[in-house]
Amino acid sequence: MPTLVHYPLDPSSRLVRLMCAEYGVPLDLEEIKPWLREEALLELNPAATLPILFTDSEDAVVGIMASIHAVEDFYTPDIVGGLFPADPLARAEMWRLVEWVLVKLNDEVTRYLVEEKIAKRDIRGATPEPSVLRAAKANLTEHMLYFNWLLASRNWLGGDELSLADFALAAHFSTLDYMGDVDWSKVPPETRDWYSRIKSRPAFRTLLNDRVVAMPPARGYADLDF
Incomplete structure (x- = not known):
């Protein structure tokens, strides 16, 4: 069984968890706080970032991009299509939006809120x-x-x-939603409908059950109809 070194509200870790859940791949989860820069983490990844995925070998797959490709390469079911579109232009658009979320959204929004609300504790x-x-x-x-x-x-x-772009954005939204940073009453209906659809997927249940010590989720976090 593959093992994921993660933090529950780390959006990149959440993306890997969503991919594995969508593909029916069970994961052993090892929780760590990357901002503490513990020796065990630095030995695996001197950059002290997550996620770190161990597949069926003892070698570590380090970082979000490497983990995405490892999951897609090793665990995409033969009977269904993966999260990468077959069409080259559709796949290019997917990667454009994945980069937007993992880099731009993270650097301008998610990273700051996690650092201020969680790491500073x-x-x-x-x-x-x-x-x-x-x-x-x-x-x-x-x-x-x-x-x-x-x-x-x-x-x-x-x-x-549905593609990897949706799961990437949903991973970030779910982190922000847990911390109470999304006022869904002010979010336009198209985005609300999209999040409700992806939140209702069986793969999302693994995230909705997450709880952080001394920080319960915001009201409505686990509700499918909001």
Whole structure:
């Protein structure tokens, strides 16, 4: 059974978990806080980032991009299509949006909110910086407008079919939703409908059951109809 070194609210780890759940691949989960830079983590990845995936071998697959490809290469079921579109142009659009989420959305929104709300809890005397929280939430509003513009004319984020782009964005949204940083009453209906559809997939149950010590999820986090 493959093993994933992860943190429950790390969106990149969540993406790998979603992929494995979608493909019916059980995972052993080993939780670690990457911001503590513990020796055990640094031995696996000197960059102290997650996820780290162990497949059926003893070799570590380090980082989100390597893990994505490892899951797709090793675990895509033969009887269904994977999360990578077969058409080259559709696949290029998928990768464009995956990069948008993993780089731009993460660097402008998710990373700051996780650092301020979660990582700082392990630093004595540290408290979230209001100006950083405000900036991240303002950035989230702009990203939401763009995602909704896409979803207003597509069945899924990257086009007509579900793809890795949807799971990447859902992984980040689920982290933000857990922390209470998405006001769904103000989110346009196209994006609400998309998130409700992907949240209702069986693969998503593994995320909806997550709980962080001393930080319960925001109200409605596990509700399929919101």
